[in-house]
Amino acid sequence: MTDSRDFNDVYAVVQSVPPGRVTTYGAIADFLSLGSARIVGWALRQSGAMDGAIPAHRVVNREGRLTGRHHFPNPGDMQRALEREGVIVKNDSVVEFSKLFWHPAENLL
DNA sequence: GTCTTGACTTCGG
DNA sequence: GCCGAAGCCAAGA
Numbered sequence: 326m327t328d329s330r331d332f333n334d335v336y337a338v339v340q341s342v343p344p345g346r347v348t349t350y351g352a353i354a355d356f357l358s359l360g361s362a363r364i365v366g367w368a369l370r371q372s373g374a375m376d377g378a379i380p381a382h383r384v385v386n387r388e389g390r391l392t393g394r395h396h397f398p399n400p401g402d403m404q405r406a407l408e409r410e411g412v413i414v415k416n417d418s419v420v421e422f423s424k425l426f427w428h429p430a431e432n433l434l
Numbered sequence: 435g436t437c438t439t440g441a442c443t444t445c446g447g
Numbered sequence: 448g449c450c451g452a453a454g455c456c457a458a459g460a
Contacts, residue, residue: 331456350442354455361455362442370441371458386442393441438460446452 331359335368338429342383345411346427347419349387356429370396382406389422 334357342348350362350369359365365384372379373396382403386392394403394417404414413420 351444354442359456361457363440363454364442364456366441367457368441373441381441384441391441396441436460438458440456440458442455444452444454447450 332368335365336379339379339384341432342427347383347385347425348427351387352428385419389419391417
């Protein structure tokens with residue numbers, strides 16, 4: 326925790342993403358003013374070490390593409406998880422990503 | 435203690 | 448319109 330610093334906020338934001346919605350690294354980085362989307366990627370990468378408490382499958386890159394699916398225990402698990410939540414994933418990309426795109430600040434609205 | 439890599443993003447040519 | 452390089456922060460080697 327003490328070492329988590331901003332990472333803890335990243336986890337909180339990811340967990341704040343409602344089912345059926347997806348967010349991007351840049352959105353989280355911008356919302357947390359991290360200034361670097363890579364930090365979010367690193368946070369999610371370490372989240373894989375967790376007990377799956379972090380729905381990292383809802384986090385995609387700005388293209389809506391599941392870049393991190395290879396980091397999952399099972400690559401297809403990410404797509405299946407999204408589809409189970411109502412998110413259609415085609416060719417490793419989120420369909421209508423623009424509609425399903427969820428911004429952290431939207432939770433504050 | 436220093437360097438490289440990394441689940442990214444954006445600007446420049 | 449496509450390809451290359453830079454930038455940001457953090458962790459592993």
